Amino acid sequence: MSDYDIINTRAVRVDASDKVRGLALYVDDMKMPGMLYGALLQSPLAHAEIVGIDTSAALRLPGVKAVVTSKDAGLVKFGVSPARYDETVFCHDRVRHVGDNIAAVAAIDLDTAMEAVSLIKVEYRELPAVFTVEEAMAEGAPVLHEAYPRNVTAQVHDEFGDVEAAFAQCDLIKTGSLVNKRQDAAFIEPQGCIASFDFSGNLILYSSTQVPHYLQRIVAMVLGLPVGKVRVIKPYVGGGFGPKAATNHMELAACLLSMKSGKPVKMNFDRRQVFMHGRSRHQFFHTMTTGVKKDGTIMALKHECYLNGGAYSSFGIATVYYAGSLLGGPYKLPAMKYDGYRVFTNLPACGAQRGHGGVIARACWEQQLDMIADELGMDPIELRLKNMMTAGDMTCNYLDMSSLGMKECVEAVRDRSGWESKKGKLPPGKGIGMSCGFFVSGAGYPIYRSDTYHGTVIIKLTEDGGTALVYTASAEIGQGSDTAFAMIAAEAIGIPMECVRLESGDTDFGMDLGAYSSRQTLMTGLATKEAGEDIKRQVLEVLSEELHVPVEDMDIKKGLVVFKKETPDISGLRTRYIKEHRGWTDNPSLEEPLSFKEASRMAFLARGSIVGTGKYKPPVLGGGHKGAAVGTSPAYGCSAQVVELSVDEGTGKINIEKMTDAHDCGLAINRTSVESQMIGSLSMGLGEALYEEVKFDDKGRVLNDDLAEYKIPRALDMPDVDPVIIESNEPNGPFGAKEVGEGAIMPAIPAILNAVYDAIGVRVFELPLKPERVYMAIKEYKLKKEKER
Numbered sequence: 001m002s003d004y005d006i007i008n009t010r011a012v013r014v015d016a017s018d019k020v021r022g023l024a025l026y027v028d029d030m031k032m033p034g035m036l037y038g039a040l041l042q043s044p045l046a047h048a049e050i051v052g053i054d055t056s057a058a059l060r061l062p063g064v065k066a067v068v069t070s071k072d073a074g075l076v077k078f079g080v081s082p083a084r085y086d087e088t089v090f091c092h093d094r095v096r097h098v099g100d101n102i103a104a105v106a107a108i109d110l111d112t113a114m115e116a117v118s119l120i121k122v123e124y125r126e127l128p129a130v131f132t133v134e135e136a137m138a139e140g141a142p143v144l145h146e147a148y149p150r151n152v153t154a155q156v157h158d159e160f161g162d163v164e165a166a167f168a169q170c171d172l173i174k175t176g177s178l179v180n181k182r183q184d185a186a187f188i189e190p191q192g193c194i195a196s197f198d199f200s201g202n203l204i205l206y207s208s209t210q211v212p213h214y215l216q217r218i219v220a221m222v223l224g225l226p227v228g229k230v231r232v233i234k235p236y237v238g239g240g241f242g243p244k245a246a247t248n249h250m251e252l253a254a255c256l257l258s259m260k261s262g263k264p265v266k267m268n269f270d271r272r273q274v275f276m277h278g279r280s281r282h283q284f285f286h287t288m289t290t291g292v293k294k295d296g297t298i299m300a301l302k303h304e305c306y307l308n309g310g311a312y313s314s315f316g317i318a319t320v321y322y323a324g325s326l327l328g329g330p331y332k333l334p335a336m337k338y339d340g341y342r343v344f345t346n347l348p349a350c351g352a353q354r355g356h357g358g359v360i361a362r363a364c365w366e367q368q369l370d371m372i373a374d375e376l377g378m379d380p381i382e383l384r385l386k387n388m389m390t391a392g393d394m395t396c397n398y399l400d401m402s403s404l405g406m407k408e409c410v411e412a413v414r415d416r417s418g419w420e421s422k423k424g425k426l427p428p429g430k431g432i433g434m435s436c437g438f439f440v441s442g443a444g445y446p447i448y449r450s451d452t453y454h455g456t457v458i459i460k461l462t463e464d465g466g467t468a469l470v471y472t473a474s475a476e477i478g479q480g481s482d483t484a485f486a487m488i489a490a491e492a493i494g495i496p497m498e499c500v501r502l503e504s505g506d507t508d509f510g511m512d513l514g515a516y517s518s519r520q521t522l523m524t525g526l527a528t529k530e531a532g533e534d535i536k537r538q539v540l541e542v543l544s545e546e547l548h549v550p551v552e553d554m555d556i557k558k559g560l561v562v563f564k565k566e567t568p569d570i571s572g573l574r575t576r577y578i579k580e581h582r583g584w585t586d587n588p589s590l591e592e593p594l595s596f597k598e599a600s601r602m603a604f605l606a607r608g609s610i611v612g613t614g615k616y617k618p619p620v621l622g623g624g625h626k627g628a629a630v631g632t633s634p635a636y637g638c639s640a641q642v643v644e645l646s647v648d649e650g651t652g653k654i655n656i657e658k659m660t661d662a663h664d665c666g667l668a669i670n671r672t673s674v675e676s677q678m679i680g681s682l683s684m685g686l687g688e689a690l691y692e693e694v695k696f697d698d699k700g701r702v703l704n705d706d707l708a709e710y711k712i713p714r715a716l717d718m719p720d721v722d723p724v725i726i727e728s729n730e731p732n733g734p735f736g737a738k739e740v741g742e743g744a745i746m747p748a749i750p751a752i753l754n755a756v757y758d759a760i761g762v763r764v765f766e767l768p769l770k771p772e773r774v775y776m777a778i779k780e781y782k783l784k785k786e787k788e789r
Contacts, residue, residue, distance in 0.1 A: 005558055006491040007735055010672045013483045014502060015236070015476070024236040027192035027208050028268055035194070036065055038257050038267035039113035040250060041103040041120050042276060043095035046346040046700030047129040047142065050094055050102070050122065057119040058105055063112040066261040067120070069103045073256055076222045080246045080351070082448050084153065084313035086145055089222060089252045094127065096144050096311035097348050098700045099276025104253035106265045129346040131700055133285065133306045136345045144311060144344040151344040153309060154317040156324060156627055160396040161335030166300035170291030174372050177288070178364035180767040181693035182308065183281035184274070185353055186712045189238025191277070192268040195254035203259070204231045207251055210240040210475050211514030214447060216507045218247040219255055234505030240477040241684070242352035243279040245516040246314060275694065275705040278348030282319055283308040286364040292372055296383045300335040301327060305361065307342040310349035315356070316342045318447075318630050322357025325631030327365055328395035330406040330438045330638050331387040336396050346700050352516065354684055355439060355745040360767075366435035366750030371763070379423065380434055380754065381414050391728065398623035402635055403738070405664030405728035406436065409640035412662035412724045417642040423758070430646050431759025437639040437746025441666075441730070441739035442519030444621040444632030453615045454519070456510040457527040459489060459535050461610040465601030468493055468535065470502040473512035474524045479741055480673035481520045485528045487669055488734055492532025494556030495596050518739035521669065522635060523616050525734035530614030538610050539596070542603040546573055561594040570594045577601060634732040637739035639663040641682075641747035643755045644719075652775030654756065656686060656719040661747070663723070666730030666738035678723040678744045685748020687713045690769050 002008045018024040055067045070092035077085040091100050103120055107113035130136040136144075136151040144151055167173055193207040203225060209215050212232040220227045237244070250267050257265040269277060289302040305323050309316045324338030355362075373383040385407060393401045413434060414420070422432045446452055458471045470489045476482040486500045503509065512524055540551045543561065547568040555562040571590060577598045578587050588595060603610050622632035644658040659682050668674040691711035695703040704710045729736035749767070756774070757763050762781045764774060 004491055004735070006487045006497055007669045008667060008671065011483060011487055011497060011670050013480055014486050015482060026189055026236045026238055027194060027206055030194055030206060030235065032194065032196060032264040035264040035266055036106040036108060036257070036261060037110040037113050038104055038106045038254050038265045039110065039117045040101055040253060041117045042273070043091070043098060043100040043102060045095060045124055045126055046098050047127040048095050048124040049127060050091060051125055052123040053103065054121040055103065057121070058116040061112065061116045061119060063108040064105060064116045065108070065263065066106040066257045067103060067116070068253065068256045068260060072260065073252070078218050078222050078247060079313050080315050080447060081313070081317050084317050087312050089249055089256065097346050099273065099348055100311070101249040101253070104257060106257035106261050129700055131345050131347055131696065133308050133343045133345070136343045144346065148344060152341055153313050153344050154320050154342045156320055156338060156340040158324060158397070158625060158627070159337040161300070163300045163302055163335045163337040166335040167291045169293070170299050171294040172372060172375060173289060173291045174368055174375070175287070175289040176364065176368045176371065176765065178286050178360060178367065178765050178767070180284055180360045180688070182283045182350065183353065183688055183692045184694055184710055185241035185243045185280045186707060186710065187239030187241055190269040190271060190274045191244060191248055191250060193251045193254050194264055194266045195258040196264040197255065197258040197262070202229050202231070203255060204233065205251060205255060206233050206235055208237045208244060209234055210245040210477055210516055212473055212475060212505060212507050213511060213513055215247050215251065219252065222252055223255060232507045234475055237477040240515060241354045242356060242516065244477070245352055245514065246279065248277060271707065272705045275702045276348055278310055279314055279351030281353040282350040284323065284360040286361055288364055288368055290365070290368055290372060292376070294376065296373070296376055296378050296386050298331055298333055298387045301333060301337070301365070303327065303336070303338045305340045307340070308345055308347070308350070309342045310345055310347045312349040314349045314351035316350065319352065319357040321627045321630035323361045325397055326358035326438060327361055328397040328399050328631070329401065329636060330389050330404060330436060331384070332389055332393070333396055347696060354681065355742045356517065358439060359688070359745060359749065362437060362746045363749040363753060366747065367753045367763070370433070370754045370757070381410060381419065384410055384436055397631065398628065399631060399636065402732050403666060403728040403730040404636065404638060405726040406638040406640070408726045408728070409638060409662040409664055410436065412726060413640045413642045413660045416722055416724055417644070417660040419642060426758070429649060429759055431755040431757065432642060432644050433751045433754025433756070433758055434640065434642045435747040435750035435754060437641070437743055439637050439739060439743030439746055440517055440631065440633035441522045441635040441637055441733065442633055443517040444618050444634065445629040446513055453511055453617045455512045455524040455527040455616050457524065457531040457614040458510060459531040459612040461535060461600045461604065463604045463609065465604065466499055466597035468495065468500050470500060470528065471509040472502070472504045472524060472528065473507050473509045474504050474520050475512070475515040476504050477515050479515065479677065480670060481515065481524070483673060484521055484669045485524060488525050488528045489532045491735065492529045493536050495559045499559060518637065518741040518743065522733045522738050525669070525737060526616040527614035529734040531612040534612030534614065535610060538607065538612065539599050539603045542606045543599055545606070546602060556596050559596045561596065561599050573602060574598065635666065635730045635738040637664060637743035639744050639747055641751045643751040645752065645755045645759060647756060647759045647774065649760060649778055652771035652773065652778060654690060654769055654774065656752065658720045658722070660722045661724065661744060662726050663740055663744045664726040664728050665740040666733045667727050667736035668725050669737050671725060674725055674740050675723040677740045679721050681742065681744035682721055682748050683713050683718060685745045686717070686752070689749045689752045689767060693768055
């Protein structure tokens with residue numbers, strides 16, 4: 001039995017009606033009077049000097065209204081982290097990857113804009129290019145950015161505890177590696193935007209962004225506009241998963257074209273441009289050495305990682321830190337050493353993608369833990385439970401476990417999957433594997449150094465009473481955050497969901513850092529809760545004055561005023577309300593309880609507009625070492641997963657048959673949304689494990705730049721999924737809630753890797769697990785066995 005009326009239930013999403021009826025407006029659905037269409041000129045070469053640009057033929061083409069290059073845009077550098085701003089709107093001296101941006105055109109229609117782009121003449125002098133980490137770091141290799149010798153854009157060297165001393169106490173030391181391939185987020189909606197600049201100097205940018213606030217700041221900075229003159233509005237968004245969490249060149253180009261032409265300008269990426277823009281999962285090369293005692297106690301982890309980052313920094317400085325810091329939990333780890341290197345190459349830049357930085361690192365270590373358990377003769381679950389952290393623990397790198405239902409997650413998947421009756425007892429070709437995951441509930445600090453609040457929320461009561469208008473600048477990108485905040489507001493005030501109307505995604509509504517790092521449920525949720533409680537307090541204060549009842553002796557529940565002690569005489573108040581509403585058919589009778597609608601109307605009459613405000617920023621978090629901010633969070637979500645699969649030894653084809661996943665979300669605000677996020681994470685993890693790889697030719701051009709050739713799981717590829725919600729009651733979250741959006745992807749890949757080994761006795765250390773790779777691993781294993789006979 002829930003203690004709540006609204007949250008911790010299954011609510012219909014507030015955007016469901018618009019979406020199922022085709023009424024939801026995405027950027028590409030939008031039109032404006034006099035709107036022009038923009039197109040980008042992008043480099044066909046991976047690395048070249050720009051000798052000259054001639055736009056004269058494009059400008060002469062009928063229907064062309066504006067052409068912009070670096071001469072118009074200027075050379076203000078931008079990016080994600082101010083410490084690594086290394087991009088300009090357009091290239092001016094050289095291009096660094098296929099798809100680098102050189103110019104943009106606005107015209108009366110898209111065909112004309114595309115034709116004009118084809119008329120722009122660029123003279124290049126091709127330069128040597130580097131596409132791999134080894135090529136980029138080689139002595140004498142071309143340097144992409146002069147400030148970073150040997151193309152190392154960021155490096156991390158951290159040690160917590162004494163790793164070598166810990167290794168000296170170990171009975172077993174195991175070294176292993178894992179490499180993945182670059183991935184694409186494969187969201188349904190490519191990036192798009194409409195920019196509209198008016199003659200008062202105001203710029204409105206409609207964008208399919210995850211981060212309206214950061215986009216607003218970058219646009220203002222690059223274009224030299226006051227922040228208050230830039231408004232970013234996020235309409236419906238068809239998925240983000242990380243690559244839409246930073247400003248892109250198209251958004252800035254559209255703004256420039258609108259400013260130059262005086263007309264609204266729409267621009268969209270096609271699917272090929274999505275791949276050329278990149279900003280998705282890096283390729284990681286992990287090598288890890290783990291030391292344990294013979295009873296399975298983990299003593300130390302030594303970890304080295306190289307990231308192929310592409311041509312620009314993007315999120316990379318955070319990614320390389322996350323790849324190490326997120327291994328601090330959820331196991332008790334006395335000593336950890338990490339050396340990470342992010343390297344520039346002449347490929348599209350990589351950035352953040354679901355489970356930012358930690359997914360492949362987690363896969364590498366969780367597979368290694370299974371290998372250790374096997375050598376020790378321990379059950380993999382027994383090994384993990386033996387080393388599990390609990391609430392109140394602190395990792396060796398100063399991450400605070402304010403709540404942690406990891407043990408409960410492991411026990412839940414063990415029991416729900418029938419692990420004990422299956423592990424080691426399945427026929428050849430059938431396997432079962434498990435692993436654990438761990439992720440932040442929001443980054444502890446904003447991307448730029450600031451004491452800013454991470455989120456503000458305003459709730460205003462309509463003057464007639466009964467409806468709460470919630471305004472938040474947060475980003476609903478399909479994950480269900482609008483519904484969660486409407487539920488939190490309703491619960492905090494004490495009113496039904498249908499009495500809440502929510503608007504989001506507009507920088508005019510307040511401050512919110514956006515949808516990344518699984519932050520919104522906890523951070524924006526706390527701001528929403530505070531604003532709702534502020535509303536309730538103000539209404540009850542007016543009632544206290546009217547009825548002479550102490551505020552603490554009243555409450556609002558299910559849209560009614562609750563008197564905890566004796567019920568006062570409300571007849572005078574009700575008579576005033578009814579007199580105001582003569583002719584209305586829904587006026588209450590004298591016998592009915594006092595409603596919130598009446599109470600809020602009385603509050604308006606007494607005080608004017610009733611506006612509640614909420615805000616949130618985390619306390620000071622983390623240690624004092626360099627890069628300590630990355631990985632800090634006010635709370636951590638965790639998950640465990642069991643995968644059951646079969647492997648065809650004749651072809652190497654893997655068939656995932658069942659996935660059992662348990663996730664500690666603190667408290668489920670909307671239970672249906674929590675389960676949906678879990679299943680979505682499993683789907684992405686399955687795809688990255690089995691199919692996904694962005695392929696390039698020897699000139700740096702993407703070979704599979706569409707969703708026909710870039711393989712992702714289809715509905716028919718998804719197995720039976722059993723999602724299990726674990727609730728640990730996070731003390732730093734709204735009503736005890738914390739993340740679920742990204743953490744559930746963490747155990748998916750290693751659980752599959754471990755299940756493959758259980759099925760065929762072969763370890764695979766390179767992703768994805770395509771049939772040919774698995775088949776060759778089986779073949780090599782059999783040849784090795786034959787030689788050993």
